[in-house]
Amino acid sequence: MTNIPMPDEATMARLHDRLVADADHDGLLDLAYRTVDSPIGSLLLVATPAGLVRVAFDREGHDVVLARLADDISPRVLRAPARLDAAAAQLEEYFAGRRRGFDVPIDFRLAHGFRRTVLDHLREIAYGSTASYAAVAAAAGSPNAVRAVGTACARNPLPVVVPCHRVVRSDGSVGQYLGGTEAKEVLLALEAA
Amino acid sequence: MVQPFEQVVEEHGPTVLRVCRALLGPVDAEDAWAETFLAALRAFPRLEPGSNVRGWLVTIAHRKAIDVLREAARTVPTAEVPESAHLDLVGDDELWGAVAALPFKQRAAVVYHHVAGLPYVEVGALLDSSEAAARRSASDGIAALRRREEAR
Structure with missing residues (x-):
């Protein structure tokens, strides 16, 4: 059977x-x-x-x-x-290097409060440029919240599309990335090309 | 942690389709499968954690199959499932023929236990009969299939 x-x-x-x-x-x-x-x-x-x-x-x-x-x-x-x-x-x-920004509807429900504010500011960092964690903290209105910006980037629910890879350390080193430091370097190199 | 529904479809979809095919024949089976999984998706957030998902799906499929069979037998106004409901069968496949020839209770008991792996106590609950009666229906069904096999 x-x-x-x-x-x-x-x-x-x-x-x-x-x-x-x-x-x-x-x-x-x-x-x-x-x-x-x-x-x-x-x-x-x-x-x-x-x-x-x-x-x-x-x-x-x-x-x-x-x-x-x-x-x-x-x-x-x-x-x-x-x-x-x-x-x-x-x-x-x-x-493929043929697009600089994303134009799709986004649902931000996984990020709340300050983390959400940080994501909004990340979207203002232009393709091919970078900003320091301190600069993002200042832009988000909390210059002392550098560490919290780091956390917000590490927990970004929408990496690549919301460009947390464009946030680097003040000393110029790329810093941590949820997808691995190597992936962050690949993205920055792609955008620098 | 809740299981994403996609995993439920992957794990149990093929078995539930076999159940639907054995109950209804290959033509109506796909409609019953689609209705079963859509109903399951709708109710899924309310399913108690730790539930027997396969048993739950087979229960839904059972109700869908009974709806189909009642619809097919609507010329006879009765609340009972017809004992030997008409099945749409493709070609003259021996196995479908043998399964389709079984009375509904035997067919369902064989399929729920031997294909879906439900224990007889659950098979009995689905068929409104006791565990012992479900066991008997299944063994009568298997015996009938064997007789048919030997007669070939």
């Missing part, structure tokens, strides 16, 4: 697509995700109906990130690339 055959992958893929379409239609697709390949490794992109909510590096563990989002936002999580087509295309252009 257990010899009723396991469905093939094409059938399951078709049913998955149908589920995603039905879920989206019924307003049940709380979190859609996909991955994109990049020079700094595979990036996980996650969006709510409001916009891009999370970008995660490979080294964070995509499964770990999704499980945490299921806890923090909603467990209605499906691999649904279509919602992220625009973000994926723009990232591809960015890594």
Whole structure:
């Protein structure tokens, strides 16, 4: 009886697509995700109906990130690339050196208070330039909060798209990065080219 | 920590489709699968942590299958699931034919225990019968499938 055959992958893929379409239609697709390949490794992109909510590096563990989002936002999580087509295309252009800024709806719900304020100021640092943690703290209206700026950058839910990689140490060294120092150097070199 | 629903689809999707196919035949199975997973996605945030997810999905699939079978048998006004409901079958595949020929309770008991891996106490709960009756339905079903196999 257990010899009723396991469905093939094409059938399951078709049913998955149908589920995603039905879920989206019924307003049940709380979190859609996909991955994109990049020079700094595979990036996980996650969006709510409001916009891009999370970008995660490979080294964070995509499964770990999704499980945490299921806890923090909603467990209605499906691999649904279509919602992220625009973000994926723009990232591809960015890594090819053909794009300097991102123009996709963003959902900032994972950053609150001062961290959110810092993210807003990060978006003002132009492509190809850098700012020190102290300068961002001053711009955010709290010149003494240099350490808090560091924390806000380290916990940026939307790296690359919100350019925390453009914040460097006052002595000129690149400083820490959630995606690894090497990834930060790659991004700064890409933008300097 | 809550499991993302995508993992639920990956882990249990193929088994639930097998269950739907065995209950309804290959044509109606995909509709039942799609309705089952959409209903599950809707209710997922309210599922108690630590629940048996596969048993929960099979319960939903069972209700969807009964809806389909009742719809198919609507010419006879009855609350009971028809014992030998008509199945849409593709081609003359021997296995589908054999499974489809079983009365609904036997078919469901065989599938829920042997394909979905539910214990007989849960199979009984789904079929409104005791654990012992569910066990008996499944073994009657398996015996009928064997007889058919040998007769070939």
